[in-house]
Amino acid sequence: MKKSIEKILQNRELNLVGLIIILLILVTIRSPRFLELRNVERIVNDTAILIMVAAGQFLVILTGGIDLSVGSTIAFSGMAASMLNEAYPAMPVYLILLIGVLVGTALGAFNGSCVAFGKIPPIITTLGTMSIFRGFTFVLSKGQWVTAHEMTSAYTMIPRGRLFGIPNLTTWAIFIFIIMYYFVKYTRHGREIYAIGGNKTAAHFVGVSEKKVNFMVFTISGALCGLAGVMWTARYAAAVNETATGFELQTVAACVLGGVSIAGGSGTITGVLLGALFLGIINNALPVVNLSPFYQMAIQGFIVLAAIVANVLMEQRNEKKLLNRRRQ
Amino acid sequence: MSDKLKHVSQSRLINETSFKERLIETVTKWEFILIVLFAGVVIFFSNASPYFLNYFNLMNTTFNFMEKAIMALPMIFVIMCGDIDISVASILALSSFAMGHASAAGAGTPEIILIGLCVGMVCGIFNGLLITGLKIPAIAVTLGSQSLFRGISQAILGDQAYTQYPESFAYFGQGYVGDTLIPFELVLFLILAAVMGFILHKTSYGRKLYAVGNSATAARFSGVPVARIRFTNMVLNGLFAGIAAVLLTSRIGSTRPNIANGWDMEAITLVVLGGVSISGGKGNIFGVIIAIFLLGYLKFGMGLLNISARSMIIITGFLLIAAVLIPEMLGRFKAKRKLMKQQA
Numbered sequence: 182m183k184k185s186i187e188k189i190l191q192n193r194e195l196n197l198v199g200l201i202i203i204l205l206i207l208v209t210i211r212s213p214r215f216l217e218l219r220n221v222e223r224i225v226n227d228t229a230i231l232i233m234v235a236a237g238q239f240l241v242i243l244t245g246g247i248d249l250s251v252g253s254t255i256a257f258s259g260m261a262a263s264m265l266n267e268a269y270p271a272m273p274v275y276l277i278l279l280i281g282v283l284v285g286t287a288l289g290a291f292n293g294s295c296v297a298f299g300k301i302p303p304i305i306t307t308l309g310t311m312s313i314f315r316g317f318t319f320v321l322s323k324g325q326w327v328t329a330h331e332m333t334s335a336y337t338m339i340p341r342g343r344l345f346g347i348p349n350l351t352t353w354a355i356f357i358f359i360i361m362y363y364f365v366k367y368t369r370h371g372r373e374i375y376a377i378g379g380n381k382t383a384a385h386f387v388g389v390s391e392k393k394v395n396f397m398v399f400t401i402s403g404a405l406c407g408l409a410g411v412m413w414t415a416r417y418a419a420a421v422n423e424t425a426t427g428f429e430l431q432t433v434a435a436c437v438l439g440g441v442s443i444a445g446g447s448g449t450i451t452g453v454l455l456g457a458l459f460l461g462i463i464n465n466a467l468p469v470v471n472l473s474p475f476y477q478m479a480i481q482g483f484i485v486l487a488a489i490v491a492n493v494l495m496e497q498r499n500e501k502k503l504l505n506r507r508r509q
Numbered sequence: 510m511s512d513k514l515k516h517v518s519q520s521r522l523i524n525e526t527s528f529k530e531r532l533i534e535t536v537t538k539w540e541f542i543l544i545v546l547f548a549g550v551v552i553f554f555s556n557a558s559p560y561f562l563n564y565f566n567l568m569n570t571t572f573n574f575m576e577k578a579i580m581a582l583p584m585i586f587v588i589m590c591g592d593i594d595i596s597v598a599s600i601l602a603l604s605s606f607a608m609g610h611a612s613a614a615g616a617g618t619p620e621i622i623l624i625g626l627c628v629g630m631v632c633g634i635f636n637g638l639l640i641t642g643l644k645i646p647a648i649a650v651t652l653g654s655q656s657l658f659r660g661i662s663q664a665i666l667g668d669q670a671y672t673q674y675p676e677s678f679a680y681f682g683q684g685y686v687g688d689t690l691i692p693f694e695l696v697l698f699l700i701l702a703a704v705m706g707f708i709l710h711k712t713s714y715g716r717k718l719y720a721v722g723n724s725a726t727a728a729r730f731s732g733v734p735v736a737r738i739r740f741t742n743m744v745l746n747g748l749f750a751g752i753a754a755v756l757l758t759s760r761i762g763s764t765r766p767n768i769a770n771g772w773d774m775e776a777i778t779l780v781v782l783g784g785v786s787i788s789g790g791k792g793n794i795f796g797v798i799i800a801i802f803l804l805g806y807l808k809f810g811m812g813l814l815n816i817s818a819r820s821m822i823i824i825t826g827f828l829l830i831a832a833v834l835i836p837e838m839l840g841r842f843k844a845k846r847k848l849m850k851q852q853a
Contacts, residue, residue: 247648301833302787304593304648308774309829316823324819422819433652443649475667475766479660486639486653493643 193440193492197455201462208466215469222348228461229340229354230416232454234409234428235435236361237289237402239453242436243365243378244394245445246303248402250292252428253314258285259410260318263327263420266336274335281411282404288314289403293396303399311429319422329418340416350412357405361450374398378445434481435460438488459484537839539784539832543799550803554810561810568690572682572760574805575694576601576753577772581779582705583745585797588780589709590721590739591789592640592647597750598772599658600632604754606662609671609764618678625758626751632658633747637740647743655773663766671764682760694756701749706794714738722790778825779804782832804828 208215234251241248262281265272288310295306329337340350365371376384377394385391414420439456441448460481467477535541554561561567580597587594607628608621616624632654639650684693709715720728721735729735758764783800785792804825811821 295830295834299830299834300837301830305781305787305829305833308777308781309826311774312822312826312829316819316821316826319817319819320823324817430652430655434656437649437652443646473664473667476660476664478656479664482653482656482658482660486650486657489645489649489653490639490643493645 194449194451194455196495197439197452197459201455201459204459204462204466208462208470211470215466220465222351224461224465225354225458226348226351227465228457229348229350230409230412231428231431231435231457231461232354233357233405233412234402235432235453235457236357236450237398237405238429238432239361239436239439239441239448239450240365240374240398241303241402242433242441242443243374243445243448244398245378245381246296246395246398247307247433247443248292248399249304249307249429250288250310250314251402251406251432252425253311253318254285254288254403254406255410255413255428256422256424256426257288257314257318257321257410258282258407259414259424260322260327260420260422262411263332263336263414264322266333267327267331270333274333274339277336278339278408278411282407285407285410286400286404289400289406290396292403293399296399297392297396303395315422315426318424322420322422324422326422327414327420332415332418337415337418340412350416353408353412357408358450358454365450370394370397375446378447380446431460434485437485440492533843537843539836540793540796540799542835543782543784543796543803547799547803547806550807550810554806554813558810558813560813565690566809567806568692568695570809571695571698571805572692573808574801575692575698576757576760576769577775577779578698578801578805579701579749579756580746580753580772580776581783581797581801582701582794583742583749584776584780585705585709585783585785585792585794586718586742587647587746588777588785588787589718589789589792590742591725591787592739592742593777593787594636594647594651594743594746595773595777596632596636596651596655596658597746597753597776598769599655600629600747600750601754601757601769601772602766603632603658603662604628604751605758605764605768606666606671606766608754608758609674612674612678613671618675621675621678622681622755625755626748629747629749629751629754630744631747632750633744636747637743640743641736641740647739659766662764666764666766672762674759674762678759679762680759682756682758694760697752697756701752702794702798709794718742719790722786724790778829782828784832784836787833800832 205216214220234255238248238251258281261284262277265277265280266274292303292306292310295301295310296303299306340348340353342349344352363371365374373384373389373394374397376387376389377391381391410424413424435457436448436453437443437456438459439448439452439454441452463480463484464477467474467480472480551562580601584594584597604625608625611621611624636647636650636654639645639654640647681693685691686693686696709718717728717733717738720731720733721738725735753769757769761768779800780792780797781787782804783792783794783797785797807824808818808821812818
């Protein structure tokens with residue numbers, strides 16, 4: 182019995198599940214309608230974009246890098262797709278969706294080339310492209326917005342339509358989650374990402390190309406941002422220049438909450454999913470428990486810090502245990 | 510073995526005395542490239558606009574970037590040691606909030622300033638304790654504290670703002686030194702830069718910063734108190750964010766929760782553009798100072814030509830990437846040259 186409790190305490194994902202359940206119970210006590218099916222569906226749907234982008238961020242962080250340009254990539258590809266929709270209303274929306282993804286992929290590939298071939302540290306590359314992509318969004322749009330009545334209804338229905346009663350946006354997030362789960366766990370390239378993040382030198386000696394992996398993770402992250410950009414502009418039926426400003430920190434926070442090590446090499450996509458859901462629940466719970474939305478930022482910051490500290494303390498405790506066991 | 514060493518040292522001696530070699534060494538330095546860029550900016554804009562080379566304008570426009578410049582100074586130390594702090598703008602916001610609160614409660618100018626500086630330092634201590642005490646990566650800690658610090662001021666202020674400050678408080682962000690046209694902010698920056706430059710280049714603390722940046726493990730084994738140095742860096746960063754908070758609050762005369770939003774990235778940009786390596790152990794204060802004025806006057810000049818700030822951020826982004834890419838490529842070029850010479 183004690184051993185199984187110990188095991189649960191050591192499992193990062195189960196910890197988060199426990200935390201989420203406690204959080205849900207606390208909120209539901211204050212407002213019993215929080216756990217109604219409609220509200221749960223809304224929370225998941227609100228978090229879907231975060232899940233997609235955090236999945237890409239997860240891969241980048243696994244290699245020991247960071248992608249600060251996700252917000253700007255979302256803004257640019259979303260703006261490009263919306264303007265395309267405005268200019269050619271007859272164009273099939275799924276073609277536009279594909280173009281949006283391709284635009285994001287191209288931006289991600291630019292990041293990837295800088296990191297892989299230019300040997301520029303990821304944080305500098307993406308700090309730079311964060312400004313560059315945002316600037317090009319303004320240049321592309323000439324500072325104008327694309328508003329709801331300029332978009333076709335087919336475009337705004339991409340995330341809103343329903344399949345088997347589930348909103349498309351949620352379906353997309355689940356789809357991406359499953360692919361990503363398979364990718365990092367069972368494919369060769371997925372395992373290579375862990376190898377690079379765990380120990381670059383060792384990975385090099387067993388024949389893993391660091392250049393290729395770095396290029397790949399940034400390109401995937403860009404592609405997911407492209408998808409998220411189309412979803413974002415279509416869902417809120419507006420493409421503005423400030424779309425997703427500061428979103429990069431939310432995605433990093435979701436990863437860190439989910440137990441992904443910022444130094445690279447460890448973490449699971451399930452953890453990221455739970456981390457993103459945790460953030461989504463908090464954002465949705467604040468108005469329900471009558472807390473002013475102005476508290477959101479402070480609470481989020483506090484929780485991220487608390488989660489990191491708890492994670493580190495737990496790790497240090499486990500290490501000590503292992504050490505003691507070895508001594509015996 | 511010793512013969513080989515002798516040979517190498519002799520060939521280096523010859524290389525260093527050759528004028529051509531020295532010229533190549535100088536023009537391929539990043540600081541030199543920055544100076545050329547700066548000269549280019551001055552020449553271009555003074556031809557493009559008659560209002561650029563105007564003493565009054567050149568002095569007054571420094572108001573726009575001195576607070577960021579002051580935040581960039583201790584950031585050199587932080588980045589030099591391989592850490593990063595993305596919470597400085599939030600520290601500024603919290604510090605400014607505390608000053609506004611104190612002012613509303615009837616505090617005088619000296620108390621307000623003291624409170625601003627103390628809040629900055631406490632925030633720095635908070636970051637430093639988490640980073641060195643619990644051994645958490647700096648980016649993870651400051652990612653959290655970025656939301657926390659700004660969030661606290663937002664939670665309490667909401668959509669309100671503090672706008673009541675004593676009259677004498679306005680001097681720090683708006684005043685000039687004596688009867689001259691030199692802004693107090695500029696003078697304060699130059700003094701602080703001189704102090705920080707002295708610490709970096711002329712004291713043992715500065716040498717230790719380079720040691721920690723090159724290899725924290727090696728530094729630790731040589732008796733450098735790595736944890737204490739990284740902690741001190743974070744506290745300095747907090748303190749300077751407090752100083753910037755005093756200046757900015759005094760200059761705009763109000764405190765809103767979104768004050769200085771995104772400035773942490775700008776401070777980091779200045780440092781990296783100045784040639785300080787994010788992987789630690791490389792850089793100097795002169796590069797950063799040139800970078801500060803380069804970007805500041807570039808922004809001013811583009812403003813004169815009615816070019817929007819939106820295009821400006823594209824240039825900043827490319828400069829940032831170039832700041833790392835060009836020295837890297839020059840380094841490869843130099844290594845290749847050396848190799849060819851040795852083979853010849």
